[in-house]
Amino acid sequence: MKIDGTHYRSIWPHADGGWVEIIDQTRLPYEFGVLPLSAMEDAAHAIRVMQVRGAPLIGATAAYGMALAMRADPSDANLHEALQVLGATRPTAVNLRWALEGMRGLLAPLPPGRRAGAAWGRAGEICDEDVEINRSIGRNGLALIRKIAERKGGGRVNLLTHCNAGWLATVDWGTATAPVYLAHEEGIDIHVWVDETRPRNQGALTAWELGHHGVPHTYIADNAGGHLMQHGMVDLVITGTDRVAANGDVANKIGTYLKALAAHDNGVPFYVALPSPTIDWSVEKGADIPIEERGTDEVEKVQGRGADGALASVTVTPPGSPAANPAFDVTPARLVTGLITERGVAAATREGLRGLFPELAA
Ligand code: MRU
Numbered sequence: 001m002k003i004d005g006t007h008y009r010s011i012w013p014h015a016d017g018g019w020v021e022i023i024d025q026t027r028l029p030y031e032f033g034v035l036p037l038s039a040m041e042d043a044a045h046a047i048r049v050m051q052v053r054g055a056p057l058i059g060a061t062a063a064y065g066m067a068l069a070m071r072a073d074p075s076d077a078n079l080h081e082a083l084q085v086l087g088a089t090r091p092t093a094v095n096l097r098w099a100l101e102g103m104r105g106l107l108a109p110l111p112p113g114r115r116a117g118a119a120w121g122r123a124g125e126i127c128d129e130d131v132e133i134n135r136s137i138g139r140n141g142l143a144l145i146r147k148i149a150e151r152k153g154g155g156r157v158n159l160l161t162h163c164n165a166g167w168l169a170t171v172d173w174g175t176a177t178a179p180v181y182l183a184h185e186e187g188i189d190i191h192v193w194v195d196e197t198r199p200r201n202q203g204a205l206t207a208w209e210l211g212h213h214g215v216p217h218t219y220i221a222d223n224a225g226g227h228l229m230q231h232g233m234v235d236l237v238i239t240g241t242d243r244v245a246a247n248g249d250v251a252n253k254i255g256t257y258l259k260a261l262a263a264h265d266n267g268v269p270f271y272v273a274l275p276s277p278t279i280d281w282s283v284e285k286g287a288d289i290p291i292e293e294r295g296t297d298e299v300e301k302v303q304g305r306g307a308d309g310a311l312a313s314v315t316v317t318p319p320g321s322p323a324a325n326p327a328f329d330v331t332p333a334r335l336v337t338g339l340i341t342e343r344g345v346a347a348a349t350r351e352g353l354r355g356l357f358p359e360l361a362a
Pocket of ligand 1: 053054056163202
């Protein structure tokens with residue numbers, strides 16, 4: 001999508017072909033900076049410290065990590081090592097495993113001399129496929145937004161989202177935001193309530209990208225959503241997801257479940273947007289999805305820019321109080337109105353998912 005008129009993806013190979021570039025998301029929304037990834041360990045580090053984040057982008061970065069590993073040393077031993085290192089970076093987003101298993105299947109049977117070229121080519125394809133998938137998710141979600149706009153006689157459509165499932169979390173377009181961008185392009189009066197998403201404030205990334213693309217939005221405290229829904233100020237919720245279980249349960253950023261409960265109580269449609277690589281057919285139910293526990297410093301401290309323009313971190317917890325930081329939660333399928341995928345909107349059920357992706361379910 002666009003940053004002040006210039007089109008960007010969140011990850012791209014450098015024109016010289018020797019390395020990959022990413023937008024360093026740890027510096028956003030305060031500064032825009034591009035970071036080179038020149039070695040597999042750079043890619044692993046970028047995923048681990050969340051310079052890149054969001055399920056689809058984690059998968060794409062891991063794929064390029066494999067390509068960088070094969071450039072350095074295409075041996076069986078290094079193939080195995082790179083799969084291990086990249087696979088251990090973050091536990092919840094299944095797109096990581098999906099990308100790495102795909103790479104293993106492609107590269108292991110090849111002679112070492114052909115692995116680097118094949119890995120580089122496949123990483124590029126994964127990125128291009130992600131863009132096309134998100135565009136399709138956008139078209140399918142747009143149909144839902146259009147209906148609401150028609151029902152409101154062209155009045156403003158208010159959508160609420162949690163975390164960042166925007167173009168920064170994918171290669172381009174985003175999952176939850178793709179329908180928003182298309183609706184905005186079509187001239188629908190759309191406005192987005194952006195949850196701040198403590199503790200890492202991914203909502204600031206969503207606000208940053210919507211703002212730079214010119215989409216009306218309002219940044220709200222995580223606790224505001226229920227109140228807005230009670231007062232008829234939210235027409236629909238769309239979030240992304242890091243892993244969907246075979247029964248339609250959905251893991252996403254911590255706090256998503258509470259938004260789904262509030263939406264259910266207030267009769268607000270709650271949709272989850274996802275590309276098919278985010279479905280984990282091997283996991284029967286959401287309770288079996290591994291939930292990442294992150295460092296407590298993310299909860300104890302708040303980061304921001306001071307009045308002098310400098311970045312600062314302040315502690316908000318009293319000395320000695322323990323903190324906890326579960327990074328994701330599971331929204332039960334019964335609270336999900338529908339799953340917006342590249343093939344259409346599925347019921348959040350085993351049958352709904354299987355109906356749209358019979359070959360993958362098998
Ligand atoms: O911890 P993060 O920032 O990687 O978590 C991201 C999310 O939870 C997103 O909502 C999810 O990955 C969907 S991204 C299209």
